[in-house]
Amino acid sequence: VRPRLVIFPKNSEDVQKLVQLVNEYPEAKLSITARSAGTDMSGGAIGESIVTDFTKHMQGISEIGEDYAITLPGTFYRDFETETLKKNLIYPAYPASKSICAMGGIVGNNGAGEKTLHYGKAENYIKWLKVVFADGKEYLVQPLTKKELDVKVKQNDFEGNVYKDIWQLIQQNEEAITAAKPNVSKNSAGYYLWNVYPEPAEGSGSERIFDLNRLIVGSQGTLGIVTEICMKLVPVKKHSKMLVLFLTDLKNLGTIVDTILPFDPESLESYDDKTLKLAIRFWRGFIKKRGLLGFFKMGISFIPEFFMLLSKGMPKLVLMVEFAGNDESMLSKQIADLKSTLVKFGVPMKEAKTAADVEKYWSIRRDSFALLREKVKGKHTAPFIDDIIVRPDYLPEFLPKLNAILAGYPIEYTIAGHAGDGNFHIIPLMDFSDPATAPTILELGDKVYDLVLSYHGSITAEHNDGIIRTPY
Secondary structure, X not given: OOOOEEEOOOOHHHXXXXXXXXXXXXXXXXXXXXXXXXXXXXXXXXXXXXXXXXXXXXXXXXXXXXXXXXXXXXXXXXXXXXHHHOOOEEOOOOOOXXXXXXXXXXXXXXXXXXXXXXXXXXXXXXXXXEEEOOOOOEEEEOOEOHHHHHHHXXXXXXHHHHHHHHHHHHHHOHHHHHHHOOOOOOOOOOOOHHHOOOOOOOOOOOOOOEOOHHHHOOOOOOOOEEEEEEEEOEEOOOEEEEEEEEEOOOOOHHHHHHHHHHHOOOEEEEEEHHHHHHHHHOHHHHHHHHHHHHHHHHHHXXXXXXXXXXXXXXXXXXXXXXXXXXXXXXXXXXXXXHHHHHHHHOXXXXXXXXXXXXXXXXXXXXXXXXXXXXXXXXXXXXXXOOOEEOOHHHHHHHHHHHHHHHHOOOOEEXXXXXXXXXXXXXXXXXXXXXXXXXXXXXXXXXXXXXXXXXXXXXXXXXXXXXXXHOOO
């Protein structure tokens, strides 16, 4: 998708002037697409009109406090994390694209990743935002008590009317909004109206808060353009340990996940047998990424798993259960207690005790998408059903039905994802020169999304709508 114009704003004033200029020419039917690093897989950072790229000039961190950092939207996450780690702090809900994504995209997409099970998504880490709204002016958006909201509504200006209209929309449609919320732990489809004025946790004694940030976060720049971000941070934990489970069938998957969750793991990730076979098939790709010595060390470390595969067979699903904390002995106890609880399922297990041992499993989980994209000639990754989610207890029924749908089409694909949330990423490989590809994408989209909705799930848990899911 080629834009008519690309703008590289130097500051908020440039963004405000751009919006004001577009407002002067309604007959031109111009639109503005905000873009940071452009790693979004749903087409949220591309457009046919004006693309506003923040990574050239609007990057940098102005302040890091005891539990927060103030940053510009074009700041790459890798640079942001480098600076926060100097204070032993981190934004814990970073996405898998952490080495190439930027902070504006994390806000625009309500970013989430491998630690979301424990820490939640970006919406939980926004202290305040500065946003340019449709009138071409910048506003500070922060959580409000009901009294503060009443004052804001009475301003009777553009900003006040935004708050008044959203408040009335929620009040008049509260029952419908609540009923529409997908019955899953995370969702990135549509606008999160149910998050703006939620009921406080039962027994918390907290006051009900109106927070427009929870609507702006995840809206992919369609409600306003974010020009500055104040992000909450958490202390870095010193140690981590992992228990790996090799499931030869899926019949006990939901029960196993339910058994694991009360132990409060930091991550509960998974990848399927196709991903594992892909790693074996393209083992040379691992050499190139790590060098000969790195690959040799990794190969040696996988010898126990190799013998296990020979005796037990290829697992249908690999589950990675990771714990983190500052007390290493406590982590060891958590792992031991979990292992003894899971023995009844008869599932092969292995404890990853060192950082290198943990990293080898993450390598397969993270590198499979890149290997798929790079190594299969004549085909390209087509991430259009890449982010579905259902409740984990539905997975034993849901995954076989999903595989049956996919088996009806001549495509290669892998399934990996966040088993603790029931969130899976399906990455099909397709030949874009084949005239059957476009109708296949539409057919598969309908079938997969119908299946997801029949289990009260969401068609996108963390990758958002963008261009690819807007029609749904």
